[in-house]
Each structure stands twice: as C-alpha cells, then as structure tokens.
Amino acid sequence: MTHSGAAIEFDNVTFRYPQQRFAKSSDAKDLAIKINNWQVSTGQTIFVSGDSGSGKSTLLNLICGTLTPTTGTISILGQRFSTLSEQKRDRFRAQHIGVVFQQFNLIPYLTVKQNIDVAAYFGKGRKATSSKEIDDLCQQLNLATELLERPASQLSVGQQQRVAIARALINRPELLIVDEPTSALDASARDGFIQLLLNCVQQYEFTLIFVSHDLSLASHFEQHIKIADINEVLEVRA
Numbered sequence: 001m002t003h004s005g006a007a008i009e010f011d012n013v014t015f016r017y018p019q020q021r022f023a024k025s026s027d028a029k030d031l032a033i034k035i036n037n038w039q040v041s042t043g044q045t046i047f048v049s050g051d052s053g054s055g056k057s058t059l060l061n062l063i064c065g066t067l068t069p070t071t072g073t074i075s076i077l078g079q080r081f082s083t084l085s086e087q088k089r090d091r092f093r094a095q096h097i098g099v100v101f102q103q104f105n106l107i108p109y110l111t112v113k114q115n116i117d118v119a120a121y122f123g124k125g126r127k128a129t130s131s132k133e134i135d136d137l138c139q140q141l142n143l144a145t146e147l148l149e150r151p152a153s154q155l156s157v158g159q160q161q162r163v164a165i166a167r168a169l170i171n172r173p174e175l176l177i178v179d180e181p182t183s184a185l186d187a188s189a190r191d192g193f194i195q196l197l198l199n200c201v202q203q204y205e206f207t208l209i210f211v212s213h214d215l216s217l218a219s220h221f222e223q224h225i226k227i228a229d230i231n232e233v234l235e236v237r238a
C-alpha cells in the first residue's frame with residue numbers, strides 16, 4: 001500500500017468506555033483517552049510506556065480499530081480508518097496491521113503452520129501466501145522446519161513468541177503493534193526478542209509500536225512516548 005501521510009494520525013480523538021466515569025482535567029470529563037494531535041511517521045520504531053490504567057491498551061485498540069473513537073478521527077496509513085464500516089475495518093486490519101498480543105493468542109491445538117495459515121487466510125484479499133513464504137519467514141525468525149508441524153501448545157514461551165511474530169508478519173503489514181510481550185522473559189531472552197523484532201523492521205520495513213512497562217527497553221527504539229505526554233486524561237476515579 002502506498003501513501004504519503006503518516007503511519008498513524010490522531011486528530012482531536014476522545015474515547016469513553018460506556019458506563020465508566022473518570023475524574024479528569026477540567027476539559028476531559030468522563031474520558032479514557034483525549035489526544036488532540038499525535039502522528040507517527042512511516043517506518044519509525046516507537047516505544048510507548050505508561051502506568052497501569054493510563055490508557056495503553058485503549059490506545060492500541062483504537063489504533064487497531066477494535067475500538068472506535070467517541071469523537072475525532074484516526075487515520076492509519078493514510079486511510080481514515082475510524083470512519084470505515086466494521087467489516088471494512090476488519091479487512092483493512094487483517095491486510096495492513098500485524099498485532100503481537102501479551103499472551104500471544106496462538107490457537108493451541110493447531111500446528112505452528114496452521115496458526116500462521118489462519119492469519120494468511122484472513123489477509124488474503126491482498127495476495128495468496130505460499131508455503132515458501134511461510135517457510136522463509138519462519139527461517140528468518142529461527143523457527144526450525146520441524147516445529148512447523150507441532151501443535152502450538154507444545155512450544156516453549158520463546159518459540160510461541162516467534163510464532164506470534166511470524167503470524168503477525170505473514171501478510172507483510174505496514175504497521176506492527178506489539179503489546180507488552182516480554183514480561184514473562186528473563187533479561188537476555190527479552191533482549192533477544194527485541195533484537196529479532198528490530199531485524200524484522202530492517203528486513204520488512206514496517207512501522208513498529210511497542211508497548212511496555214519496562215523502561216529499560218526504551219533505548220532500543222527511535223522514539224519513546226510516555227502516554228501521559230499525549231493523553232490529556234489525567235487521573236482515574238476509583
């Protein structure tokens with residue numbers, strides 16, 4: 001997909017969960033997110049940090065389109081994403097946005113290859129994915145060929161992580177969202193994971209948004225955004 005604008009653009013965005021009340025700065029009543037203007041340039045690697053409850057998951061869900069803003073506009077890769085129908089948004093997400101979840105969300109009884117095939121299937125409006133592409137990507141991610149036929153439930157945490165990245169990258173997304181995936185890892189496994197991701201950025205040239213509590217990881221990324229610096233919502237009412 002070619003576009004000349006930013007990878008992500010928030011314009012006067014607010015988001016409020018139904019039936020949820022928050023204590024806020026005077027102009028951000030009852031909101032979980034209030035971001036007037038935020039842009040991420042294409043190809044950047046961004047580390048997003050923030051305290052528990054500061055809105056990180058809400059922000060990611062808005063970027064992915066699994067939540068839609070209460071007011072304002074979100075554009076992703078030049079597309080006014082937030083105004084698309086739910087069906088078009090699902091299709092756009094499958095084709096252009098890869099997500100690596102905290103818990104990886106692999107389907108345990110499917111093999112590694114089947115888990116990746118499922119994602120390829122949902123993104124297929126773009127182009128068919130060949131077995132060779134899956135093999136090449138797995139090789140790039142140090143996933144041995146014999147692992148491809150093994151059920152996901154029989155993988156180590158590190159292997160599951162790499163499968164989750166392979167699944168997120170199989171449709172060659174322009175944007176990859178990674179949500180706090182390293183909390184279960186020791187320091188060296190964590191650094192290995194980040195390095196692997198950054199190698200993929202070099203090779204496949206996507207924009208990377210990486211969310212974590214762990215500030216020691218921030219130096220690996222081109223830009224560090226503290227969510228409190230962009231989200232005007234100040235505090236959450238108990």
Ligand SMILES: Nc1ncnc2c1ncn2[C@@H]1O[C@H](COP(=O)(O)OP(=O)(O)OP(=O)(O)O)[C@@H](O)[C@H]1O
Binds near residue numbers: 017053
């Ligand atoms: N489904 C929901 N319904 C109502 N309120 C919600 C919902 N999900 C989150 N919230 C509230 O919105 C605010 C932001 O939550 P969010 O999950 O985005 O924070 P977070 O920074 O990801 O937190 P954590 O690091 O603990 O996961 C919190 O006050 C939370 O209680």
